[in-house]
Amino acid sequence: MADGLGVAVIGAGMAGRAHAAAYRTRRHCTTPVLPPVRLVSIGDVNAEFSSLAARRFGYERNDTSWQAIAAADDIDVVSVVIANSLHREVVEGLLAAGKHVLCEKPLSDTLDDARGMADAAHTATSIARVGFTYRRTPGIAYIRDLVRSGELGKVLHFSGRYWTDYACSPTAPMSWRFKGNPGSGALADVGSHLAYVAEFLCGQTLSVSGGRLSTAITQRPLPLGHVMGHDHVAVSDEYEAVENDDYAAFSAEFENGVGGLEVSRVAAGHANSLIFEVFCENGAARFDQRRPAEIELFLSSGNTTENGYRQVILGPGHPYLSGGLAMDAPSVGFGQNDAFGYQARAFLEEVAGIDEVSSLPRCATFDEGVHNMQLLAAVAQSAASGGSAVAIPSRTVLSNGMVSA
Numbered sequence: 001m002a003d004g005l006g007v008a009v010i011g012a013g014m015a016g017r018a019h020a021a022a023y024r025t026r027r028h029c030t031t032p033v034l035p036p037v038r039l040v041s042i043g044d045v046n047a048e049f050s051s052l053a054a055r056r057f058g059y060e061r062n063d064t065s066w067q068a069i070a071a072a073d074d075i076d077v078v079s080v081v082i083a084n085s086l087h088r089e090v091v092e093g094l095l096a097a098g099k100h101v102l103c104e105k106p107l108s109d110t111l112d113d114a115r116g117m118a119d120a121a122h123t124a125t126s127i128a129r130v131g132f133t134y135r136r137t138p139g140i141a142y143i144r145d146l147v148r149s150g151e152l153g154k155v156l157h158f159s160g161r162y163w164t165d166y167a168c169s170p171t172a173p174m175s176w177r178f179k180g181n182p183g184s185g186a187l188a189d190v191g192s193h194l195a196y197v198a199e200f201l202c203g204q205t206l207s208v209s210g211g212r213l214s215t216a217i218t219q220r221p222l223p224l225g226h227v228m229g230h231d232h233v234a235v236s237d238e239y240e241a242v243e244n245d246d247y248a249a250f251s252a253e254f255e256n257g258v259g260g261l262e263v264s265r266v267a268a269g270h271a272n273s274l275i276f277e278v279f280c281e282n283g284a285a286r287f288d289q290r291r292p293a294e295i296e297l298f299l300s301s302g303n304t305t306e307n308g309y310r311q312v313i314l315g316p317g318h319p320y321l322s323g324g325l326a327m328d329a330p331s332v333g334f335g336q337n338d339a340f341g342y343q344a345r346a347f348l349e350e351v352a353g354i355d356e357v358s359s360l361p362r363c364a365t366f367d368e369g370v371h372n373m374q375l376l377a378a379v380a381q382s383a384a385s386g387g388s389a390v391a392i393p394s395r396t397v398l399s400n401g402m403v404s405a
């Protein structure tokens, strides 16, 4: 790190490109200014993808194996943005080579592998974090501030959904997202985010019940080309079975309040709808990912004949925005790509030893990644037993918001 931080991204797919762009903007776009950040390599087994992404986002080179990145002396920090079942081998190899690792969510495709990764993180000399991107979403962080400051007060009830529609067409091609155990479908893909957000606001989940998993489209055509992210490509007339859930729902009992969570990848018209409402002692707040630069806020105090939800446009007075956008002025708007930027900033600052600007926690630990997967596994267990209640092992939340095993 003598001449700054060398950065690489493994996986040049849908989310890998968001990481690649985030490191690019964050090295210049934030105050306090980070040490020099060198954009070194994009790694992807598909050389065409890694080469294209390296050129597009201004990285020095591309690689086709994670081992080349692990062995490179000029790389300090690596994002791992590949299929969940591939996380463990790559992350453990990178940690063994002393790299700081930001691994995408969910931590892995099985709880056993996630636990193995957390063990590797405990003994590593470098930093290992999970990319629960919504932790760095200004509107969600602001609602958490309002809960914790007492303005909204303690949460009583959370209602959240993460609806997507990438699989609602029966001709949407087979990809890694449709393979794995019950609960590794929509529940792991977007339910991991929603469960994380719910706990971010309501505290630890004590138990889940009413688990329900459903596969609406049971087989999918094989693609004739590479499927990147949620892309629809030309398909063959050969089909394979879908192994996991298109839809999942459950109830949760949190440290503070109770809630209902519902996720889908077959919700036509909702490409990316993380929407929640949180009801608290002194009011309520609503967030909709499709309008991420605002929240809706209801405070019970005031003139009760005129009271109601009001729109709050987010600006430099809200988390991450001041010093976090090139033009950090009111009402300029921002989106999900910026949240990847705030996440990259938090990770690079932690690696560089810069104090957190805000009092909010940094990126999630691998122990939090394991906890998140325990929660998802409990939902699958509840679903398998007809909806019975399943307790979640407790975790320790430290004063800085980090979680230990």
Ligand SMILES: NC(=O)c1ccc[n+]([C@@H]2O[C@H](COP(=O)([O-])OP(=O)(O)OC[C@H]3O[C@@H](n4cnc5c(N)ncnc54)[C@H](O)[C@@H]3O)[C@@H](O)[C@H]2O)c1
Pocket: 010, 011, 012, 013, 014, 015, 016, 043, 044, 045, 046, 049, 064, 065, 066, 081, 082, 083, 084, 086, 104, 105, 106, 131, 132, 133, 189, 227, 228, 229, 230
């Ligand atoms: N935080 C978020 O909001 C968010 C959004 C989307 C995806 N994700 C997560 O990001 C990860 C990747 O998802 P995606 O949608 O970008 O996948 P994707 O299928 O679009 O891209 C994966 C890429 O990995 C490459 N690849 C496959 N095996 C590899 C290997 N061994 N080494 C290097 N590259 C390899 C593929 O060629 C492909 O380009 C998943 O864990 C997913 O859950 C997170």
